[in-house]
Amino acid sequence: MPTFELGPNQYGKAEIRLVRVERQAGGDRLTDLNVSVALRGDLAASHLTGDNTAVLPTDTQKNTVYAFAREFGIASIETFAARLAEHFVATQPTIHEARVSIQQHPWQSVDGRHAFRRDGSEVRTATVHHGPYGTQTVSGVTGLVLLKTTESEFHGFAKDKYTTLPEARDRILATSVDATWRTAGPPADPEPARAALVEAFADTYSYALQQTLFAMGSRVLERCPDVVEVRLSLPNRHHFLVDLAPFGLDNPNEVYYAADRPYGLIEGVVRRDGAPIPQEVVWSI
Structure with missing residues (x-):
């Protein structure tokens, strides 16, 4: 039996x-x-x-x-x-x-x-x-929508016979940020961490959304000394230039089609070098 x-x-x-x-x-x-x-x-x-x-x-x-x-x-x-x-x-x-x-x-x-x-x-x-084990707190934000109209590029990427994406020297960069952060001690005011995320997105000249992710996590660690780890999930909300040539019009980076899916999804963890990382509590279900 x-x-x-x-x-x-x-x-x-x-x-x-x-x-x-x-x-x-x-x-x-x-x-x-x-x-x-x-x-x-x-x-x-x-x-x-x-x-x-x-x-x-x-x-x-x-x-x-x-x-x-x-x-x-x-x-x-x-x-x-x-x-x-x-x-x-x-x-x-x-x-x-x-x-x-x-x-x-x-x-x-x-x-x-x-x-x-x-x-x-x-x-x-x-x-x-x-x-x-005590008390562990993770703070965060989800659905924080950010967009830059310029200062973003994407080129030099790997290519194979299925690659059709053109290299971009100037593009819209948009995402909907899901972020969580851990503190070494009691939870701190979450607003400085949120402000750091937004500020880093805005002032980082981006050659890849991965680079922006690391800059955002690093800025939180710089501004918030109690934070030891930042986890980020950044969907790439693609904006594609519309081909207006059939209508006899040019398109100098002004008219875009905003695609909701499929989308690139960039995720990563930025940790404070040498700082103790709290043991994560994982419930399997």
Whole structure:
């Protein structure tokens, strides 16, 4: 008879939508979050026999998120995630590890009082793991769309019989940045890291998106001494010159076709030389 065993497993409440309004005399503050909780521990009985003695309901996890938002507020998504993760491990004897991931959707006031506008596709992120190894925090941003109209080239690349791409001495460079960064100690203010990413993209004369990736990661490490590692994923949002010759018109780098797919995807890690790198916590599922 074949035998089977239970492998790694976790459970939790995913994508808890939370909007908190801080009522202030000088204008309200709006925080818009998407919170996901995952817990690990002595949970085999629930899988093997349906015994739920060790299972804290996911509905309770959802309620905890809302209650903590009211009781403690949300100073930053990193501190809010850490408070939740530590709570679940500390209060549930069968839970030994917790992972809380948060996405923050930015809103900007339009009147300084009560009206807001949503800021595009950019989302702030934070993931906190808490368990026997301590607490680890990774901050980041996703969907940060950047574009340069010039100061970008791409030439000298390998060619074979299937290559049709012409070499470019002047092109549009566009991407949608997904970035995460680790700190050696407690999480720091994420804005300097984000600003460094944007600044490096803008002032780096690029001969390849790979070069821009390294410049962006390096700038974060230069500006943020607590950051020890930056991970970047940069899709190349291709812009192709339109051939206007059939209409008797030239096209001096003015009219482009913006292609959404397929796209090049450049990914990499930039680390501080010689600095201790935190051991990454990887949950296999």
